[in-house]
Amino acid sequence: MKILVPVKRAIDYNVKVRVKADYSGVDLANAKMAINPFCEIAVEEAVKLKEQGVATEVVVVSIGDKSCQEQIRTALALGADRGIQIDTDEKLDSLQIAKLLSKLVEKESPDLVILGKQSIDSDNNQTGQMLAALTGMPQGTFASKVDIDDNKVKVTREIDGGLQTVQLDLPAVITTDLRLNEPRYASLPNIMKAKRKPLDVMPAADFGVDLSSKVKVLKVNPPAQREGGVKVDSVAELVDKLKNEAKVI
Amino acid sequence: MTVLVYAEHDNNALKGDTAKLISAATQMGGDIHVLVAGSDCAGIAEAAAKIDGVAKVVVADNEAYGHQLAENIAELVVELGKDYDHIVASASTTGKNFMPRVAALLDVAQISDIIGVESPDTFVRPIYAGNAIATVQSEDTIKVITVRAASFDAVGQDNSAPVEASDAVKTSEKSSFVDEQLTESERPELSAADIVISGGRGMQNGENFSLLEGIADKLAAAIGASRAAVDAGFVPNDMQVGQTGKIVAPQLYIAVGISGAIQHLAGMKDSKVIVAINKDEEAPIFQVADYGLVGDLFDILPELEKSI
Numbered sequence: 230m231k232i233l234v235p236v237k238r239a240i241d242y243n244v245k246v247r248v249k250a251d252y253s254g255v256d257l258a259n260a261k262m263a264i265n266p267f268c269e270i271a272v273e274e275a276v277k278l279k280e281q282g283v284a285t286e287v288v289v290v291s292i293g294d295k296s297c298q299e300q301i302r303t304a305l306a307l308g309a310d311r312g313i314q315i316d317t318d319e320k321l322d323s324l325q326i327a328k329l330l331s332k333l334v335e336k337e338s339p340d341l342v343i344l345g346k347q348s349i350d351s352d353n354n355q356t357g358q359m360l361a362a363l364t365g366m367p368q369g370t371f372a373s374k375v376d377i378d379d380n381k382v383k384v385t386r387e388i389d390g391g392l393q394t395v396q397l398d399l400p401a402v403i404t405t406d407l408r409l410n411e412p413r414y415a416s417l418p419n420i421m422k423a424k425r426k427p428l429d430v431m432p433a434a435d436f437g438v439d440l441s442s443k444v445k446v447l448k449v450n451p452p453a454q455r456e457g458g459v460k461v462d463s464v465a466e467l468v469d470k471l472k473n474e475a476k477v478i
Numbered sequence: 479m480t481v482l483v484y485a486e487h488d489n490n491a492l493k494g495d496t497a498k499l500i501s502a503a504t505q506m507g508g509d510i511h512v513l514v515a516g517s518d519c520a521g522i523a524e525a526a527a528k529i530d531g532v533a534k535v536v537v538a539d540n541e542a543y544g545h546q547l548a549e550n551i552a553e554l555v556v557e558l559g560k561d562y563d564h565i566v567a568s569a570s571t572t573g574k575n576f577m578p579r580v581a582a583l584l585d586v587a588q589i590s591d592i593i594g595v596e597s598p599d600t601f602v603r604p605i606y607a608g609n610a611i612a613t614v615q616s617e618d619t620i621k622v623i624t625v626r627a628a629s630f631d632a633v634g635q636d637n638s639a640p641v642e643a644s645d646a647v648k649t650s651e652k653s654s655f656v657d658e659q660l661t662e663s664e665r666p667e668l669s670a671a672d673i674v675i676s677g678g679r680g681m682q683n684g685e686n687f688s689l690l691e692g693i694a695d696k697l698a699a700a701i702g703a704s705r706a707a708v709d710a711g712f713v714p715n716d717m718q719v720g721q722t723g724k725i726v727a728p729q730l731y732i733a734v735g736i737s738g739a740i741q742h743l744a745g746m747k748d749s750k751v752i753v754a755i756n757k758d759e760e761a762p763i764f765q766v767a768d769y770g771l772v773g774d775l776f777d778i779l780p781e782l783e784k785s786i
C-alpha cells in the first residue's frame with residue numbers, strides 16, 4: 230500500500246508574525262520556516278503505518294518554490310521514502326493546490342492520502358476535503374485514530390461534540406488532528422540518509438491546471454490590540470471588580 | 479441575489495449558531511434561504527423558519543443525512559445550491575468538513591472562517607492564528623463561505639417562513655457512519671456560553687477540573703481547556719479552545735493555569751473581559767487579561783468558589 234503525504238512549508242509555530250507596514254501582507258523575511266505542524270503529524274502517521282508493515286511506500290509532496298525542498302528533506306529524514314516538489318513561484322489557494330494534488334494522485338495512484346487538517350498560516354482547513362471531492366475519494370477529516378483493515382479504513386474524528394468514527398473505502402483521504410500521534414525527531418544519521426533519497430522536481434505548469442485564483446487579498450491589517458489590564462491582589466478584589474466594575478457576574 | 483444558509487443541528491435541536499449565520503448572510507444582501515438536512519428533522523425546520531430574515535426553509539429529511547457525512551451533504555448542497563450567489567455554513571467541525579467539498583465540486587474557492595462582511599464580494603478573516611486580519615475579495619460566481627459564528631450577533635426569532643421539502647437523496651457507498659461518543663454535559667455549550675472558565679496544564683490532572691466545576695455551576699459557565707490539558711488526557715478534545723480548537727467570545731473568560739500561547743489566545747482574545755489566574759507573573763496570558771491574579775490556583779479556586 231502506497232501513502233501520499235502532502236506537506237507545506239509554513240512559518241514556525243513559535244514565531245509571532247508581524248504585518249507589513251504597507252498592509253500588503255505578513256513580513257516573512259528571515260522568519261524561521263518549518264513543516265506545517267499538522268503535516269508533520271501526517272508524515273508520522275504514514276511512517277508508523279510503514280513500520281507496522283501496513284504501508285510499503287511513503288511519498289511526500291510539497292508545492293512551492295525551491296525552498297520547500299528543505300521541508301521535503303525533513304520529511305524524508307523522518308522516514309518517508311521519496312519526495313516530489315511541484316515547482317511554482319505563485320501563491321496558490323487551496324483549490325489550486327488540491328487540483329495539482331489530484332493530478333498527482335492520478336499519476337501515483339496512492340491507496341491513502343494523509344494531509345494536515347489546516348495550514349497554520351492561511352488557517353484554511355480546505356485542501357484535503359477539496360482533494361477528496363476532486364478525486365471522488367471518501368474523507369476522514371480531523372483524525373485522532375486511523376485503523377486500516379484490508380481495503381477499508383476506520384477513522385476516529387475530533388468533532389465539536391466529541392468523537393465520531395466513520396468507515397471509508399480505500400483509496401481515501403485523511404486529514405490529521407493534534408491527538409493522532411506525537412511526531413518523532415529526525416536523528417542525525419537519518420538526516421544524512423535523507424540527502425540521498427530521491428527527490429523529483431516537476432514544474433507545476435506541466436500539470437495542465439489553471440493556477441490563477443479568483444480571490445484577491447486587498448489588505449492585511451494587524452488585529453485590534455487589547456488594552457493591558459490590571460493585576461489584582463486578592464480573590465476579594467477580583468470578585469469586586471467583576472461585579473462592580475466590569476459587571477459581568 | 480440569494481444566499482443559502484446551511485443550518486446546523488443534531489436532529490434534536492437547531493444550533494444557536496444559525497441565527498448568527500443569518501446575521502452574516504443579511505450583510506451579503508438578497509433573500510435568505512435556509513437548508514435543513516438531517517434525519518427526522520421536521521422540528522428543526524420549524525425552528526429555522528422562526529428566525530428573522532429567513533424567506534424560505536428547504537428541508538431534506540432522509541437517513542442519508544442523519545450523521546452529516548460530508549460526502550452526502552456536499553452532493554446535496556451542490557445540487558440545491560448551484561443557483562445561489564452565496565452558500566454559507568458555520569466554521570464548525572461540520573461546516574469545515576463538507577463545505578470545501580462543495581466549493582471544489584462547484585470549482586470555486588472557499589473563504590474560510592470570516593469574521594466580517596464588507597460587501598457582497600468582500601470579506602474579513604483572520605490568518606496566522608489571528609495575528610493578522612485579511613480583507614479578501616472574491617470574483618467567483620458562487621461564494622462558498624464558512625462563518626465564525628462568535629463574531630456575529632444572533633438575529634431575533636419572530637418569523638414564520640414557509641417550509642418546503644426537497645426529496646433529493648444523495649448517498650455515497652464509499653463512506654459510512656460507525657459510531658460516536660458525544661460528551662454529555664448539563665452545562666451551556668462552549669461556543670454559546672456567556673461565561674467560560676478554562677483550565678490548562680497547571681491543573682495537573684483531570685480530577686482537579688472539579689475545582690472549576692464548582693465555579694462553573696455557580697456562574698452558569700461552560701468549561702474549556704488548553705491543548706496541553708487535552709493532550710495530557712485531563713479532559714476530552716471538544717473542550718479545546720484555540721486556533722485549531724473552538725473559538726469563543728464570551729462576556730467573561732477565566733483562564734486558569736494557562737500560559738497564553740498564541741494558539742490559545744487565537745481562540746479567546748475577543749472575549750469581552752478576560753481574567754487570568756497563574757502563579758507565574760511573567761506568563762503571556764497577563765498581557766491580554768483585564769484582571770490578573772498571580773498565585774497558586776489550588777489556593778485561589780476554592781476561595782473564588784466561596785466568594786461568588
Ligand SMILES: Cc1cc2nc3c(=O)[nH]c(=O)nc-3n(C[C@H](O)[C@H](O)[C@H](O)COP(=O)(O)OP(=O)(O)OC[C@H]3O[C@@H](n4cnc5c(N)ncnc54)[C@H](O)[C@@H]3O)c2cc1C
Nearest residue numbers: 678679680704705706720721722723735736737742757775
Ligand atoms: C499546530 C498547533 C496548534 C495548536 N493549537 C492549540 C489550540 O487550539 N489551543 C491551545 O490551547 N493550544 C494550542 N496549541 C498549543 C500551544 O502552543 C501551547 O502549547 C498550549 O496552549 C499550552 O497550554 P497551557 O498553557 O495549558 O500549558 P503551559 O504552557 O505548560 O502553561 C501552564 C501554565 O500553568 C501555570 N501553572 C502551573 N501550575 C500552576 C498553579 N499551581 N497555579 C497557577 N498557575 C500554575 C504555569 O505558570 C504556566 O503558565 C497548538 C500548538 C500547535 C503547534
Ligand SMILES: Nc1ncnc2c1ncn2[C@@H]1O[C@H](COP(=O)(O)O)[C@@H](O)[C@H]1O
Nearest residue numbers: 235236292344345347348353354355356
Ligand atoms: N503548498 C502545499 N504543498 C503541499 N501540501 C499542501 C500545500 N498547501 C496545503 N497542503 C496540504 O493541505 C493541508 C491543509 O492545508 P490548508 O487547506 O491550506 O489549511 C496541509 O496540512 C497540507 O497537508
